[in-house]
Amino acid sequence: MSELEKVFKKSYKCPICDSNFKNLTVKQGKARMVDTDIDLKVNYNDIEPLKYDIIMCPVCGYAALERYFDRVSVFQRKNIIDKICQSFNSVFEEKDEYTYDDAIIRYKFAFLTSQVKMSKNSEFGYLCLKMGWLYRSYAASLDEKEEAKKEELYKQELFYLDKALNYFINARANEQSPICGMDELTFDTLLASLCVKLNKTEDAKKFMNIILSNRNATKRIKEKVRDLKEILEENVEEGEN
Ligand SMILES: [Zn+2]
Structure with a gap:
């Protein structure tokens, strides 16, 4: 079964600009687990669900992990409109599947949103963890010949995992359990x-x-x-x- 058959267009309503839009998401039960890496990253057959974890409004640029998507205060909403939406140029076309490069852009917008929201350490940590893992899968998807690119992706992976660890250590000291569920x-x-x-x-x-x-x-x-x-x-x- 191809990746294309494992995803579908799901409807969302943006909590910032109220637009209705669709994003690709993985169909329930379609991702089959293969194994788990040392750091608990789960690997799946024929698909990397991490690519589909960010919900992003194509109209205003607001982006977040599903768990945080609707959690926006009045104050955060105003900041997001001022600092993201007003300078956002929609360049996103509708796609049938996301490439790793598409996914990285979506994560970067989610990171920007978190900065403007002044999110908790746990939310930053979770984003960085998923980004690190995404870079790992990206590298693994490349041909052996693309060694230089693999090396660059590996550096990005370690960069984000290190950031994730630091955010999580801060979250552990300052936030109540459960953290990130x-x-x-x-x-x-x-x-x-x-x-x-x-x-x-x-x-x-x-x-x-x-x-x-x-x-x-x-x-x-x-x-x-x-x-x-x-x-x-x-x-x-x-x-x-
Ligand atoms: Zn929006």
């Missing part, structure tokens, strides 16, 4: 995983200890921590050689 243990596991992925050994150990001392930690989560520890040790050994 994750309970405390899942969120701490994500942080530990990101630290391992980014080779931040001390921070990784700190979060692993927090997880292991949480009396609610399930067997499955403890196993995940054990896996992360192994990867971390391998990374340290490689670094020493």
Whole structure:
């Protein structure tokens, strides 16, 4: 089944300019999971759903992850109109599927929206995490011959994952659980995983200890921590050689 058959045009109403518009979104149950990366990124067969995670109004440029799309205060709305909509030139044509480059533009508009909204650290973190993962999938979709481009995308991936980690650490200190819809243990596991992925050994150990001392930690989560520890040790050994 092609990507084209797994997405459809869904209708939305913009909370900023009140326009009705359509965006592509993944049909429920059509993305089949293949496996999960160290940092909990889920991979799917024949489609990267992350490309379809941003809802963007083609009329005014307002963009956000679905979870945050309708959450706009009167004050934020006014700022978005002043700082985004008034200078936004709609250049978006209707598409049957989004390319990685389309998706990156959509994420950048969502990032801009979050800046103007003065969103919480968790919202920035979630955007950066998804952007980092998007760059990873983009690189994986390219041919071996495109090594220079892959290298550039990898740098972007690490840049955004590092930003995500910093935002999440701030969110953990200042926001109430659940953060981004994750309970405390899942969120701490994500942080530990990101630290391992980014080779931040001390921070990784700190979060692993927090997880292991949480009396609610399930067997499955403890196993995940054990896996992360192994990867971390391998990374340290490689670094020493
Ligand atoms: Zn709009």
